[in-house]
Amino acid sequence: EVQLVESGGGLVKPGSSLKLSCVASGFTFSSYGMHWIRQAPKKGLEWIALIYYDSSNKYYADSVKGRFTISRDNSKNTLYLEMNSLRSEDTAMYYCAKGFAYWGQGTLVTVSS
Amino acid sequence: DIQLTQSPSTLPASLGERVTISCRASQSISNSLNWYQQKPDGTVKRLIYSTSTLESGVPSRFSGSGSGTDYSLSISSLESEDFAMYYCLQYATYPYTFGAGTKLELK
Numbered sequence A: 001e002v003q004l005v006e007s008g009g010g011l012v013k014p015g016s017s018l019k020l021s022c023v024a025s026g027f028t029f030s031s032y033g034m035h036w037i038r039q040a041p042k043k044g045l046e047w048i049a050l051i052y053y054d055s056s057n058k059y060y061a062d063s064v065k066g067r068f069t070i071s072r073d074n075s076k077n078t079l080y081l082e083m084n085s086l087r088s089e090d091t092a093m094y095y096c097a098k099g100f101a102y103w104g105q106g107t108l109v110t111v112s113s
Numbered sequence B: 001d002i003q004l005t006q007s008p009s010t011l012p013a014s015l016g017e018r019v020t021i022s023c024r025a026s027q028s029i030s031n032s033l034n035w036y037q038q039k040p041d042g043t044v045k046r047l048i049y050s051t052s053t054l055e056s057g058v059p060s061r062f063s064g065s066g067s068g069t070d071y072s073l074s075i076s077s078l079e080s081e082d083f084a085m086y087y088c089l090q091y092a093t094y095p096y097t098f099g100a101g102t103k104l105e106l107k
Helices: none
Strands: A003-007 A010-012 A018-025 A034-039 A045-051 A058-060 A068-073 A078-083 A092-098 A107-111 B004-007 B010-013 B019-025 B033-038 B044-049 B062-067 B070-075 B085-090 B102-106
Touching: A003 A092, A018 A034, A018 A092, A018 A107, A034 A068, A034 A078, A045 A068, A045 A078, A045 B085, A058 A068, A078 A092, B004 B085, B010 B019, B019 B033, B019 B085, B019 B102, B033 B062, B044 B062, B070 B085
Parallel strands: A010 A107, B010 B102
Antiparallel strands: A003 A018, A018 A078, A034 A045, A034 A092, A045 A058, A068 A078, A092 A107, B004 B019, B019 B070, B033 B044, B033 B085, B062 B070, B085 B102
């Protein structure tokens, strides 16, 4: 059974940094591209980043480009999202997804002073 | 960026009714479209991929169709567990984009 478990969310101040993790199990993690998707409170879904199975390519939404970095450690079956220069508009539930087929339950990031 | 216009934003419907949700892209997306269901607890489930392929385990009352810029999700006979939010997603071009969502609610 595919499982994706996000962690690392919390309450942070504007301008600060945070690193999210997503631990995968139930499939061969190193064979799949992985995504981060977020959802602001009472809003729709927003795709924010993709990393290829071998980290050879990474793509970002304009809203996070230059501030967020997606990475992975295939030896640990773990996906990461490093978030810098956080803004209030980054407040959201952050989901990781295996190739868009399976999603985790999300981790909440709140950016507020 | 490709914009996805999803309609209606809210869809009141009754048990047993057939409903259709539309997703229109600002340019052709060559069938690179998925449909998702999101429950109130936040759980997201893929229902349809590549426009019309039903995800394993998803009931056959769900179906998808479309081409070019116009796509749709249909539910043939609504059951209680179908009342939820629905989103389309295009993955033809970066950045990938979602529709704004349709809330399927009990009339």
